Every structure is written in structure tokens, then in C-alpha cells.
Amino acid sequence: xxxxxxxxxxxxxxxxxxxxxxxxxxxxxxxxCMEDIDAQFSSTVELGDIMVAGANFGxxxxxxxxxxxxxxxxxxxxxxxxxxxxxxxxxxNIGFPILECPEAAAAILPGDAVRVDFKTGVIxxxxxxxxxxxxxxxxxxxxxxxxxxxxKSLKARGVAK
Amino acid sequence: MGMTMTQKxxxxxxxxxxxxxxxxxxxxxxxxxxNDITTPVAITEFDKxxxxxxxxxxxxxxxxDHYTPCKDIKAAQLCAQARAFAQRFDIxxxxxxxxxxxxxxxxxxxxxxxxxxxIIGADSHTCTYGALGAFSTGVGSTDMAAGxxxxxxxxxxxxxxxVTLKGKRKPYVGGKDVVLHLIGEIxxxxxxxxxxxxxxxxxxxxxxxxxFTISNMAIEAGAKNGIFPVDDKTRAYLDGxxxxxxxxxxxxxxxxxxxxxxxxxxxxxxxxxxxxxPSNTRTVDEAAGIPIQQVVIGSCTNGxxxxxxxxADILKGKKVARxxxxxxxxxxxxxYMDALAQGxxxxxxxxxxxxxxPTCGPCLGGHMGVLADGERAVSTTNRNFVGRMxxxxxxxxxxxxxxxxxxxxxxxxxxxxxx
Numbered sequence: 001x002x003x004x005x006x007x008x009x010x011x012x013x014x015x016x017x018x019x020x021x022x023x024x025x026x027x028x029x030x031x032x033c034m035e036d037i038d039a040q041f042s043s044t045v046e047l048g049d050i051m052v053a054g055a056n057f058g059x060x061x062x063x064x065x066x067x068x069x070x071x072x073x074x075x076x077x078x079x080x081x082x083x084x085x086x087x088x089x090x091x092x093n094i095g096f097p098i099l100e101c102p103e104a105a106a107a108i109l110p111g112d113a114v115r116v117d118f119k120t121g122v123i124x125x126x127x128x129x130x131x132x133x134x135x136x137x138x139x140x141x142x143x144x145x146x147x148x149x150x151x152k153s154l155k156a157r158g159v160a161k
Numbered sequence: 162m163g164m165t166m167t168q169k170x171x172x173x174x175x176x177x178x179x180x181x182x183x184x185x186x187x188x189x190x191x192x193x194x195x196n197d198i199t200t201p202v203a204i205t206e207f208d209k210x211x212x213x214x215x216x217x218x219x220x221x222x223x224x225x226d227h228y229t230p231c232k233d234i235k236a237a238q239l240c241a242q243a244r245a246f247a248q249r250f251d252i253x254x255x256x257x258x259x260x261x262x263x264x265x266x267x268x269x270x271x272x273x274x275x276x277x278x279x280i281i282g283a284d285s286h287t288c289t290y291g292a293l294g295a296f297s298t299g300v301g302s303t304d305m306a307a308g309x310x311x312x313x314x315x316x317x318x319x320x321x322x323x324v325t326l327k328g329k330r331k332p333y334v335g336g337k338d339v340v341l342h343l344i345g346e347i348x349x350x351x352x353x354x355x356x357x358x359x360x361x362x363x364x365x366x367x368x369x370x371x372x373f374t375i376s377n378m379a380i381e382a383g384a385k386n387g388i389f390p391v392d393d394k395t396r397a398y399l400d401g402x403x404x405x406x407x408x409x410x411x412x413x414x415x416x417x418x419x420x421x422x423x424x425x426x427x428x429x430x431x432x433x434x435x436x437x438x439p440s441n442t443r444t445v446d447e448a449a450g451i452p453i454q455q456v457v458i459g460s461c462t463n464g465x466x467x468x469x470x471x472x473a474d475i476l477k478g479k480k481v482a483r484x485x486x487x488x489x490x491x492x493x494x495x496x497y498m499d500a501l502a503q504g505x506x507x508x509x510x511x512x513x514x515x516x517x518x519p520t521c522g523p524c525l526g527g528h529m530g531v532l533a534d535g536e537r538a539v540s541t542t543n544r545n546f547v548g549r550m551x552x553x554x555x556x557x558x559x560x561x562x563x564x565x566x567x568x569x570x571x572x573x574x575x576x577x578x579x580x
Contacts, residue, residue, distance in 0.1 A: 009350070017526070017548050056353060061525075062287075064202055086300060090302075093301060140185045151209075
């Protein structure tokens with residue numbers, strides 16, 4: 001596994017540029033993910049890789065195509081100092097794991113071997129021998145993620161028909 | 162403990178007497194909105210989940226505004242998907258080419274947003290209707306699908322920043338300058354997870370179009386929403402548009418705010434945001450002289466009638482500089498017709514501007530004004546991120562309609578008082 005590290009305010013226009021939103025299938029989104037700030041990303045990313053970023057990750061547009069693109073690339077999770085709120089709820093709603101942890105986001109370096117326990121929110125950087133504690137999700141949000149996304153959880157509750 | 166305007170609206174829509182910041186709630190929705198980019202993704206999720214019913218066909222708005230009139234085959238397929246869904250469920254507020262406008266100008270114009278209501282839209286600038294004293298916020302496509310099916314949405318109740326406006330603004334200072342100044346002060350994540358609650362004696366002097374511009378860009382400070390109190394100007398705007406009952410919500414006297422930001426309107430200058438963040442603000446004096454090759458006047462931020470009037474006042478009898486393309490996009494058909502009746506469209510065309518049918522087009526680099534390598538635009542839109550309007554080497558400077566029009570005449574960033 002590899003770590004891809006980015007700075008603050010990574011916006012949804014660079015995660016997936018609007019010029020590709022006319023083809024919202026996963027394969028197309030994945031092939032253009034991050035290309036405006038990291039031209040190599042989509043050709044080198046592998047299943048299980050982790051994305052690490054600074055503050056306000058996913059700011060800007062509400063496009064759900066952004067977490068969909070990252071997920072479709074095979075990225076296991078995003079660890080950031082903070083997330084823009086629409087990206088945050090979009091990731092939860094599609095059942096894509098994100099972890100808010102400023103300490104881990106600052107410390108983890110590209111090339112580090114990182115392990116994540118989504119149940120406990122513990123992030124382990126095995127290369128540096130350090131562990132970090134991300135804020136755990138409230139039970140309500142945990143329920144959405146465990147159901148496999150918002151619509152499945154609403155169906156399971158019998159609210160959506 | 163007292164509640165803010167946002168908290169009171171959320172409490173009511175969650176069926177609770179009170180809520181507090183950080184609380185997770187499920188709220189009843191008055192409107193669920195989507196466009197031609199986000200609705201197809203919502204429909205795919207809706208169908209994938211096996212959903213077969215919408216909660217209320219009168220409380221869903223689908224507006225085809227981003228890539229329309231369709232820029233290519235792929236965009237046309239997305240519109241066809243949205244159109245078929247609207248037909249299938251007989252969606253009352255479906256707006257296609259010919260009736261559509263830029264969604265956040267069209268929704269208030271058609272009376273689909275009212276004070277005290279709770280609105281979600283699968284478009285980040287859905288926060289615009291805070292100008293009317295509504296709680297409205299941008300969400301994703303799955304939220305839109307869930308909202309269409311259930312009429313419900315989950316929220317984390319936000320804490321608030323109180324933005325107190327005082328003093329009287331000077332000529333050529335409008336809503337865009339106020340909100341760019343605010344974002345420059347607090348940063349693009351300065352309002353993260355929070356609501357911006359506007360207050361103070363300075364509010365009364367702002368036109369409704371100013372307030373729409375300010376609420377529109379609350380998201381550019383990371384905020385969940387940006388909400389104004391309801392006053393006589395709000396009531397005058399709603400008159401003849403909204404005939405259902407609505408309720409103006411005021412903050413409790415002991416409402417709790419995380420902090421207060423005070424803006425003295427009399428001290429503001431026309432303000433621009435240089436590449437590549439809306440928080441990278443300068444006064445027009447500091448930015449004057451930066452060359453530009455394109456001007457865009459329009460969008461959900463600044464495509465309303467007052468924006469066109471201000472631009473036309475400056476362009477009247479003048480010519481767009483050689484080497485500059487100036488694109489003017491009225492945000493709705495009604496605004497277009499009003500601008501025609503007032504002679505504004507003639508002024509634009511005589512000055513050498515291209516005038517377009519309503520579309521979001523160039524704001525997101527979709528069509529109708531995409532930049533080439535190394536080109537720079539001054540735009541009345543809301544985002545100047547890397548690659549937003551063209552290749553990564555292109556640049557966007559955000560500005561008011563007055564600054565954009567003045568810059569079109571000179572070919573560089575220009576103080577509107579100086580043309």
C-alpha cells in the first residue's frame with residue numbers, strides 16, 4: 001500500500017474536474033481523479049492505498065462524483081486534518097470511510113506503511129511506530145456506514161419506499 | 162439556552178422544542194433541489210436502491226442549468242435521464258431549456274423558497290436562499306435521492322458565527338464586495354461546519370440581490386448556510402411570489418454564537434479575489450492593472466437584474482477592450498426579459514459583449530467561455546480554484562459586476578469609479 005499526501009483546501013474541482021462530470025460512471029471518474037494537481041495519481045494508485053491531506057479537504061462543489069472518484073480508484077480511506085462538510089456527508093452517505101485526525105494528517109509521510117482500524121478510529125503508522133486516535137463517528141453515522149450507505153439504511157428502517 | 166435562526170428552523174423541522182450545536186437530527190424538508198449534473202447521479206442511486214416513490218412531487222425541483230443548452234452528447238444523455246425521471250414522477254417544478262434559469266436565481270424568483278423553510282439542494286450554492294431567512298444548504302446526490310424518497314435529511318446542528326454589518330457602504334460597493342471581504346477575513350474554512358448569521362443595522366440597506374450574493378458565497382467560507390433576518394425588503398420580494406403561509410424566524414436574544422465578526426460597510430472598497438482561492442482577497446486598488454483576456458458577468462452569484470444594471474451603467478457608450486471577450490449571462494429568462502425591456506441587452510451588444518441564454522456554463526469550465534492555457538478571466542462567479550474555468554495554467558479573478566464591467570473596458574483590473 002502507498003500513501004498519497006496533499007496539502008490544505010484540496011477542492012472538488014481538482015479531485016474531479018467539472019469537465020469530466022458529463023460522464024459520471026465510476027471508471028471514467030477514476031481515470032481523471034486528482035489529475036489537475038497530481039497527473040500521475042490515477043495511473044499509479046492501487047487498491048488499498050491511503051490518501052492523507054490537510055485542512056478543509058473536499059471544499060467547493062457538492063459533487064458526489066468527488067468521493068465516488070476516489071473510492072473508484074481503490075483508495076481505502078482519506079485521513080485529513082478536517083473535511084469540508086458536503087464532502088464529509090457525501091463520503092458517509094456512499095459508505096466511504098474518512099477519518100478526521102489533524103495529528104495523523106500532519107505526521108504521516110508518503111511511503112509510510114499505515115494501518116487503520118475503522119471500529120476504534122486508531123491509525124497506526126508502522127514506519128514511524130506511532131499511533132493516532134481519530135474522532136469516532138457518532139452511532140447514527142456509524143449506522144449509515146455499516147448499512148452500506150444512506151439509502152440502504154433508510155430502506156432498512158422502512159422510511160424509504 | 163437560546164437558539165440561532167438556523168437552530169430554530171432545524172428544531173421546528175425535526176419536531177423538537179429545542180436543539181443545540183452538535184446534535185444530530187433528522188429534519189423534514191420543504192424543498193429538494195437538483196441540477197443536470199447531480200440529479201442523474203441521484204436517480205442512479207434512487208433506482209439502484211429500488212426506490213419507487215417520491216415523497217411529494219410539488220416539493221422537488223429539477224433544473225437543467227449547468228451544461229445546458231446541452232454542450233455535447235454526454236451532457237444530453239444526462240439531461241435525458243433527468244427529463245425521464247421528472248416525467249415518470251410528474252415533478253411539478255421541472256425546468257428545461259426555455260424555462261430554466263441558473264437554479265439559485267430561479268428558485269427564489271419562482272417563489273419556491275420562503276422564510277423559515279428547510280431546503281436541501283444537490284448543489285453547493287443552495288445556501289443562497291438564506292437571503293430569504295430560510296435554512297438552505299448544499300448536499301450530495303445520495304442526500305438528494307434520500308430527500309426525494311422520504312422528504313427527510315440528516316443534519317448536525319451547526320454552531321454559528323454572528324456577522325454584524327454596520328455603517329453605510331460607498332458607491333460601487335455591493336454584496337460581492339461584502340462577502341469577498343468576509344471570506345478574506347475568516348478564510349475558506351473559517352465557517353467550517355458553522356452557520357453564518359447576518360445581523361446589524363447594515364442589513365437594512367442591502368438590496369435583496371446583495372443578500373442573495375452574500376448568502377450564495379457562504380459555502381466559500383466553508384459554512385453550512387448563511388442566513389439573513391426577514392425585513393420589509395424580504396416581504397416586498399416575497400409578495401406575489403409566495404402565497405403559502407411562511408414564518409419569519411428571529412434569533413433568541415440569548416442565542417449562543419461561537420464568535421462575532423463585525424464588518425463596517427463604510428470602510429469597504431471594491432474587492433477582488435486573486436487566484437486560486439476566494440479568500441485571496443485584495444482591494445481593487447491593490448489589484449489594479451492586472452491584465453485579463455476574458456470577462457464573465459453572470460452566474461448564481463451575480464447574474465441578477467441589479468448586477469446587469471450595474472454592469473450596463475458602466476459599459477453604456479463604451480467598448481470592450483481589444484483582446485478581451487466579455488460574456489454576459491442573465492441568470493433567468495425573466496431577468497433576460499427585464500434586461501431587454503430596460504435596454505441593457507442593447508447596451509451590452511453595442512459595447513461588444515456576447516450575451517447568452519441562461520446557463521452556469523463558464524463558471525465551472527463547462528462551456529460558453531472556457532479559457533486557454535495561461536489566460537486570465539475576471540469573473541462575477543464564486544470560485545477561482547485551479548482549473549475551474551479551463552486548463553490548470555488559466556486563472557480566475559473573482560469580482561463584482563461593476564469591477565468586471567470596468568475591467569472589460571480597459572483590459573485590466575480596474576476601479577469602476579475610474580472609467
